[in-house]
Amino acid sequence: MIQLYQPLNFMGMVYREIKQAITDIEAMFAILGRPPEIVDRPAAPDLKVAGGTIRFEDVAFAYDPARPILKGVSFEVPAGKTVAIVGPSGAGKSTISRLLFRFYDVGGGRITIDGQDIREVSQASVRRAIGMVPQDTVLFNDTIRYNIRYGRWDASDAEVEEAARLAQIHDFILRNPQGYETEVGERGLKLSGGEKQRVAIARAMLKSPPILVLDEATSALDSHTEREIQEALDRISRDRTAIVIAHRLSTIVDADEIIVLDDGRVAERGTHGELLAKGGLYAGLWNRQREAAEAEEKIAGLERGV
Numbered sequence: 001m002i003q004l005y006q007p008l009n010f011m012g013m014v015y016r017e018i019k020q021a022i023t024d025i026e027a028m029f030a031i032l033g034r035p036p037e038i039v040d041r042p043a044a045p046d047l048k049v050a051g052g053t054i055r056f057e058d059v060a061f062a063y064d065p066a067r068p069i070l071k072g073v074s075f076e077v078p079a080g081k082t083v084a085i086v087g088p089s090g091a092g093k094s095t096i097s098r099l100l101f102r103f104y105d106v107g108g109g110r111i112t113i114d115g116q117d118i119r120e121v122s123q124a125s126v127r128r129a130i131g132m133v134p135q136d137t138v139l140f141n142d143t144i145r146y147n148i149r150y151g152r153w154d155a156s157d158a159e160v161e162e163a164a165r166l167a168q169i170h171d172f173i174l175r176n177p178q179g180y181e182t183e184v185g186e187r188g189l190k191l192s193g194g195e196k197q198r199v200a201i202a203r204a205m206l207k208s209p210p211i212l213v214l215d216e217a218t219s220a221l222d223s224h225t226e227r228e229i230q231e232a233l234d235r236i237s238r239d240r241t242a243i244v245i246a247h248r249l250s251t252i253v254d255a256d257e258i259i260v261l262d263d264g265r266v267a268e269r270g271t272h273g274e275l276l277a278k279g280g281l282y283a284g285l286w287n288r289q290r291e292a293a294e295a296e297e298k299i300a301g302l303e304r305g306v
């Protein structure tokens, strides 16, 4: 029995590793549209995390040399704090998260985590330290339990369920007759954008990394779902270093600092209150979003016959 069990166990391990590699590659393709090209320095040591302070120092970057995207961006995320990055579409917000995850190397300046240049340490150790909640989460054709456990393979069933509870997706899972054994994907349960993002949050909770990068979904979510996701995100980013790439400004009013990116430069920075008082780019974005939200509410009210 043991003789038979061991090879099966080994095959299971290999299967899981292959599956994880495929998903990582898929995620990478989804994010970049092409395969990675960054290679570790020979004998690069692992990143040593002590709190997880992130610094961007005069960072310049271009996907295509003829078109600079970041033109000298500097900011710091002190250990345990939350910094939000906002700005018009195409300003370079998601590029910042790709550079931190080291999908690309900077063209100028440097990025450090706890004082270590991320080009000097192994990519694997940088990625282990960062939990990503991407805009678009890749799901497997497997059970919902498996999809959450992807955050940490050795998590127990109880830990998977606790993460789902914290990510506000536990009740949704239990509404399916097969609960955590419900199959997800092509022939199974199809999850909405908000539900997928909560699976990503649950995975990140299981991984429990010192640094979190939350790339908010661009697609509109109804206000109830948005509130649920917001609560889950607030919970997970408490006591961690977090960068939130935000599209809806209502979600980041409590951030310790807000960086307003425009055309690859930091145009403004400050707290929500400070930036509103300034009456600049952020205040303009805020007023536009508020007017749009009010108009939507009015239309919804008319549809309900209020």
Ligand code: ATP
Binding pocket: 032, 033, 063, 064, 069, 087, 088, 089, 090, 091, 092, 093, 094, 095, 096, 218
């Ligand atoms: P959004 O709010 O629309 O998500 P963003 O501020 O996050 O925008 P980025 O995704 O960082 O913007 O993109 C910044 C610029 O870089 C855009 O003009 C985009 O077209 C360009 N860009 C992004 N990815 C690539 C790529 N892989 N190759 C070439 N150009 C790219």
